[in-house]
Amino acid sequence: MSIEIRNISKTFGAFKALDDVSLSVGSGELVALLGPSGSGKTTILRIIAGLEQPDSGKGEILFNNEDMGEKHVSSRGVGFVFQHYALFRHMSVFENIAFGLNVKKRAERPDKGYIRAKVQELLKLIQLEDLAGRYPHQLSGGQRQRVALARALAVEPKVLLLDEPFGALDAKVRKDLRTWLRNLHDKLHVTSLFVTHDQEEALEVADRVVITNLGKIEQVGTPDEVFHHPASEFVMNFLGDVNTFHGRIDEGTVSFNSIEIPLSENHSQRKGQATVFIRPYDVTIDTTKPADLPALEAKVLRINAAGALVRVELVTDLGKNLTSEISQERFSSLAIEVGGKVYVRPRHIRIFTQ
Amino acid sequence: MVLFTGARISIEEFWLRAVADPRVFASYRLSFGASFLAALLNLFFGFIVAWVLIRYDFWGKRFVDAIVDLPFALPTAVSGIALTTLYAHTGWIGALFAPFDIKIAYALPGIVIAMTLVGLPFVVRTVQPALESLEVEMEEAASCLGATRWQVFRYVILPTVLPALLTGFAMAFARAIGEFGSVYFIAGNMPYKTEIAPLLVLIRLEQFDYVGATAIGVVMLIAAFFLLLIINLLQWWSRKYQI
């Protein structure tokens, strides 16, 4: 079931949550909506589900090219998982999962035997077979979310929407469930769209990532694409750590801080103010000045060697703070100390101009 | 307190005076019966009022919300004479029913109306917080799963606010049983027919029949404590499923 939304806008009072947004999700894809709070990602999700209506007169919502705009939320066949689970407190786990099947119209309602079998099957899928008789207040956060997922899947939705599904859970549980969700998706192949503000989660789990900001979509692409080839300053800044410099482009070189770097052919025509972005792992450190490559002088401020990579905080000769990430091996071979003078060289930079 | 009041009567005499006496028994039947009806009325309409105040927006909503507290602030004697005058055969509303020979004041309907008035805030004020704390997401989840609006109400909303509803009912019930002022005027106070239990206590006291008054008082106290117990149980029950 493919999902497509075209030219959707949504205003709440004076606040414009979505500004002419269009998006396409292929059948069976697992797509992440990633962005800061208030950027509109949850609104997109809720509009697809039918829990919100887009500003009238404009835009379309299509499932497999069928217009859903007029359909009530209860007939869209959408499974929705909420951040705070929204389990029915007064019903057991079994009753929660069976709910969607129990409320079907008499003509379509399956018999008790079928429902029982289906619920058992789902309990097995979420690995909670023994908890059928428990109540939500007797479950942990991770267990509740799995029940919420099973409940959504019970009615065999064509589309699965998850609103910050792991946002309310501890870090460790979050990571475990993340992997579990990916595996589940690979098994079931239900078109899924999930909202998160946790980039690690989005980049790790999704087939494609949609970056939102201030009611607009900044970029859509695979995790690799958005991370290594960001389409805008915002995306570059938002994903991962980055060092930012302000400089100028002129005559085929970009100058910032105290170095000049020649630009490749296709960029050498540009001229004017520029913002230069360098990822920490693209900042190499040398103890001696490199012969013919542009490099900056810097002083080491702090070293944090607890982790897969070593983080080195530096300050340039012009007083700008800079972060570098180098491998443990490189760090040992360099033997630098806090307060020492080093030379830093960017291996790869991205430039955005106005 | 119960000990105090019960101090002077032997069990036998207690039974005789407090229960076996037909006039006393008639007053119990009236007090408890009418209170029950009044509490039911409050349950139904009070729920609607609470629902409308919490979920909908309309002009003057704030005034409506404030006026729910009127029975708290208005002296029972005032509401007593007002209701009686209103529903008597010469009153604004009573006159509408006079041609059909339906008596409201000085009969059971009037008593129920007065009792409903005093219990009105209880259901509304108990249900309001329960409705407020209802997670919107639960309703949305139910809708996504295919439930119609009625099904959402019946299977999700109602069960969740049920403890609050019942608590409000019990409180309104307890209040109505003990109510004196507003019922006294409208009841007519005919023994065996429209005499409420509190009035009988007062009459006995004025006759210096302390024992008789105390006997009835003990029964009413027991009923009150019993209801209090139920209310506490209900509140415990509602907390049990809190996440």
Next chain:
Amino acid sequence: MASLNSSKTMPLGMPITSNREAAFIRILLIGIALFFLGMFLVMPLILVFGYAFRDGFAAYLSSFTSGESLAAIKLTLITAAIVVPLNTLFGVAAAWAIGKFEFKGKTFLITLIDLPFAVSPIIAGLIFVLLFGSLGFLGPWLLERNFQIIFATPGIVIATMFVTAPFVVRELIPLMQAQGNEQEQAALTLGASGWKTFWLVTLPSIKWGLIYGIILTNARAMGEFGAVSVVSGHIRGLTNTMPLHIEILYNDYQMTAAFAVASLLAFLAVITLVVRLLIEWKNSRDNALAIREAQQEYQS
């Protein structure tokens, strides 16, 4: 008091839009609610004022000039003047203890405070008669000291105090609980004395709840009928409060006078509601401001 202002909205104050019942059901329910309230609350209230002024303003005023009326008004005012301050002090102290601390017997205290609510005012009166009446428990002891409680003013005051005790407490407990201990502890560490802390830190935060509690207590104190009926002896001119006086006037078929006195108390009740309205309105304004500020923060 349940807050009207957090009515079913998402974060940032956005209302739920699409998951609602049909418009006609909404209108029907609102209509039923308004009809119910109108019949039971508004009409009687209007009637009180209507009948009070039925014979004109002069007749209205003359209802208050009879000796008995004045005595009743005076007694009511005296009772209120004693009961309200005492119950306020008690209420603040009890709410402060209950809302901020854990101690042995706390549940018992809470139940005790709710007692006047559960017990019929007649029974409350009965208990006091049994305690203080001439044939009662303490009767002979009091007789010796020539101190009369029942069928005299002290009895009325005590009975009224018992019946109106819970109001200030119940109003303040949630406020005390919400504020918690931290602000006060901060004040104490900064060097403020216990009394100063209470005056400058605790009191302002409960200000509005306290005002409402006092006004409500006053309305209830002046309007108490059942308990006072039992305890007062109905001695005209001596132990009649306003509500009892209303009863007398009404039974004597002096309708206008009865409703005139009643209208005073009804007016007091309306004032009580107005105060509550003002408090709600002020709260909602503060909330709306906070919501708007949060929205702006998100947009930037």
